[in-house]
Amino acid sequence: MINQLSWKVGGQQGEGIESTGEIFAIALNRLGYYLYGYRHFSSRIKGGHTNNKIRVSTTQVRSISDDLDILVAFDQETIDLNYKELHSNGVILADAKFDPKKPEDTEASLYAVPFTEIATELGTSLMKNMVAIGATSAILDLDIHVFEEVVREIFGKKGDQVVAKNMDAINAGFEYTKEKMDGNVPTMQLEKADGKHRMFMIGNDAIALGALAGGCRFMAAYPITPASDIMEYLIKKLPALGGTVIQTEDEIAAVTMTIGASYGGVRAITASSGPGLSLKTEAIGLSGITEVPLVIVDTQRGGPSTGLPTKQEQSDLMAMIYSTHGEIPKIVLAPSTVEEAFYDTAEAFNLAEEYQCPVIILSDLQLSLGKQTVEPLDFSKVEIRRGKLVTEELPEIPNKGYFKRYEVTEDGISPRTIPGTKNGIHHVTGVEHAETGKPSESAANRIAQMDKRLRKVENIRFDTPVYKNAPHEEADLLIVGFNSTRGVIEEAMGRLEKDGMKVNHAHVRLVHPFPTDELLPLVQSAKKVIVIENNATGQLANIMKMNVGYAEKITKFIKYDGNPFLPHEVHSKCKELF
């Protein structure tokens, strides 16, 4: 019996690799297993190698596994590109159609199963994916009926016959593998899962759901990988709440329309990736100086420019903290799990309205697209707080005076009225302005308004600015990360602890304003600090050195080849330090 399994299916893009993984994963998720899926894909629709690696476990997992138990291959390229991940007892299940060849330098076993032939005999070669699921089930000794519900959901619209045929294909794959290879194939039987029903979703789903829960009723966005899922989800769900999504002509229209809607008084969002964020930077400054709440999602991918559009990277960190000319108050959140992506997105709308400034939700491709089992989300934790939004009736202002929308206050935050509010008229401009919003170039006013804006976020309240798993008062090593590296660090930490090292882990969830006070004691009490990040220059490490100090203690472990970290990489790098 095993309590963890790593399974990968690969082939040419456009031949159903994604749905094969999806059906396999959903069924196992419903049995109560924890899943973590990561797709390798290219920026094209048909052709090119693609694969879906799925980890199945009886406990929660948040990273890709180092190795592989089963590789399902629809072409030789899949074998050649992925066989090295297989451990010595690993199994390759390959379509007999392409006459698969096992590379010499692997102890894993290869079994050719006529996926395509069986499927064709049953009606259509398209069902070869189902045959492969059946073959996998034989090795896992899994009752194929677990797939019935999912198959019905996916193919039900096409009629009972299609559902039955697909189930036949799964069954045929199962029977063939059992029969022909009985005794030869090592079965890998998974320990029984707890049977609980949990959500299975990508980070982008959680962001979109968080937006709905957080009161977002309007979105303007431009399609881009890996952010489009957010707009696609919201356009399906917002109409039931009276809201909508507009697909704009470009990224600049998306952000400025969002600013307009937010100024108009509705909770609004836009989402993009690095190239889109580059285009949005001028508008981010507009939100900063006009103090219009703005919520933006940046799902990082490989940069710069078009970079590696379908690959993992965390290289927008500095850009999100600093981008836009001039100086503005800004909040940058970096959820590290799907659960946090939900709560942080909902909270971003509160922060944007309370602090009247841009709030960027930083995600990365692995977090946004990695599909995983999620612990139940607690809706009662979601609050709606609108800050100093004026809702009561206002007194008339004599002589057509303007409402002091930019009143200089102690906390820097001014009362805010929205268009339509009687006696709340004021001017809004990206030009430096006085308390009523009217343009002003006076030096004293400039200082007063600039200071007012910047002090708004000085004492920002955010529940958990740093996720800490710090069991040691004095640690040998502090590992620091942000966004999706949470799981890989947790896993490496477990191994290092087994090796006898004292390790603390800090994951930065509020990257700006930087939570120096939270990190300082952890840095001080560690002999060494290592920052794990998917970029080429060590951006978080540099921010740590700048804010926390102790530069001599801080090293970085960077990876910028487009692939997420694997647990063994982090583990061995940390060991090297000692």
Add this chain to the structure above:
Amino acid sequence: MATFKDFRNDVKPNWCPGCGDFSVQAAIQRAAANVGLEPENLAVISGIGCSGRISGYINSYGFHGIHGRSLPIAQGVKMANRDLTVIASGGDGDGYAIGMAHTIHSIRRNIDMTYIVMDNQIYGLTKGQTSPRSAVGFKTKSTPMGSIEQAISPMEMALTAGATFVAQSFSTDLKDLVALIEAGINHKGFSLINVFSPCVTYNKINTYDWFKENLTKLSDVEGYDPSNREMAMQTLMKNNGLVTGLIYQNTERPSYQELIHGYSEKPLTEADLDLNQEHFDKLVAEFM
């Protein structure tokens, strides 16, 4: 009920004496009063440039944004609160150069709002460079040998982009301009009004006198029918775009708001921000 004076504020425009934009400002104020608006129910969203300052010179909600982006901001405002009257405004550089994509797509989208372009064929605030509306041969600081690019024809362009309301006016024709802005506000959809608004400082070619000599009023064109798109296009081409009046109006096509699936009849600003637990559970179940 508010009068045009209620739409005035105490800010003195920083426009040059004689600038065409003063009339546009007055026309918006009068039109707003004439259609029965209260100042708090009007939002004027403007771009950057001399004319972009206009939102600060009207006693209403006003948003002076960034260069070329008045339209997306204005559309966002209207989406948030469909009960507001939203006017976007700016210059020809704002709308036909840096913001051209938004102009065309706003026309296509047809959100119920009005866009007033103050067209002076020059960049004024940056002190005299060529604009996409400058004629071939027009000498400016950035085209010392004369512009060699073809000028944009915004009215023809609007017609081809599927506009439902296209009008053009001249800033001295205050009465006509007020009437057109009123018609634009009342139009159920996106209305584009291009206003020739001479720059007295940097454009010595397209002067008040030049426009008086060259403009043709559509009311003087016998048998002109603004519901006839083909006639509109022919008339524009025949007159090199130099016509004033209501060029084209399509009252049949519903506005964007009327077509959005599920869009709230009430302003979104009044939406209940609380999802209830039951609704949330339903959404969650879809991921199980």
